[in-house]
């Protein structure tokens with residue numbers, strides 16, 4: 522029991538635990554950094570006696586992180602960071618075998634989603650968490666603006682509905698601090714900090730060079746295309762694919778689509794990124810100009826209202842719309858409903874067809890939610906190994922240093938990024954050189970010229 526909660530009260534089906542456990546073990550084999558850190562932390566116990574509240578996609582990779590936190594001495598509560606990405610067998614395994622209070626079921630509505638987060642924050646008794654791990658900023662924003670007016674959610678397996686943090690109430694204490702793993706979440710945190718609303722230090726784990734390279738570019742690139750293909754089943758070779766946004770995620774998506782033979786067009790608002798796209802050989806144009814050309818559209822901007830009804834009205838029959846951004850605000854799904862005379866749900870799993878008055882059909886994947894986590898498995902374990910390894914190291918560092926930090930958004934200490942990359946390289950059997958004394962002296966001096 523954690524704070525009076527039985528671990529499997531809020532999950533879909535405790536009977537799925539065995540299947541989930543097998544899948545967690547499968548992923549763990551491709552996560553050497555987390556495995557090494559779990560071994561080290563089980564001795565060092567950096568979270569001994571601490572409560573960690575996590576809001577993460579409930580996947581096998583997240584489960585490996587949660588097991589590491591448990592090995593490091595933490596009590597853990599877990600809520601989902603997206604209403605559609607929860608893998609119910611993984612939730613069941615964590616609840617059954619790890620004593621984690623899991624508040625996550627696939628497909629919950631918005632109200633239940635936020636109630637689950639509030640429950641994860643309040644589940645550890647009156648105290649609230651000592652540390653938090655967030656993915657998109659919903660946990661921290663719930664913590665800073667708790668309550669709401671909705672009634673408590675009744676657990677699916679009977680029992681009593683428990684009130685989460687009561688409406689309008691503040692938790693008795695704020696956490697020491699936490700980590701945020703997404704670019705979207707870090708942007709939200711910075712807005713909170715600018716308004717003076719952020720009450721504790723948060724580490725921007727998404728901002729490290731290693732994480733950006735491995736997670737944003739390679740992880741998002743591959744897994745978004747994976748989600749797109751699983752949901753739509755199309756051949757990408759020869760298709761015109763429009764990628765909206767050429768940040769580190771958009772770069773990965775565009776390069777992967779090109780690697781499969783697609784003709785890739787980029788839309789951007791940032792001139793430097795657009796220049797990068799041009800110099801890499803992509804076509805760059807406005808979304809209005811791209812709308813009638815594209816056969817597949819993928820949003821990866823982190824912004825809102827990117828593909829609007831006006832763009833959709835200009836699209837070709839059969840155009841596919843997918844979103845890779847964290848929130849479901851990049852494609853105007855309501856506008857698409859307004860345009861359509863009929864909606865044919867689930868023409869394939871995670872694919873809805875919207876029929877327009879002139880008979881054209883537009884295909885929306887994953888309801889406009891983050892396609893790699895809804896229609897596929899999210900990033901592969903190798904990617905989450907590095908991303909979560911950085912977060913675990915940063916959180917352990919925070920456990921000992923949070924009191925020295927202002928309530929603001931802080932970078933990951935640079936040696937943590939390098940340490941994580943070094944450990945992954947070692948696990949992959951790759952060796953790198955070290956600077957010689959002469960090279961160090963050269964790099965430290967400004968006096969030497971040609």
Ligand code: ADE
Nearest residue numbers: 578580582583898899900
């Ligand atoms: N974010 C992206 N991919 C993920 C995964 N596999 N697990 C947890 N969070 C993720």
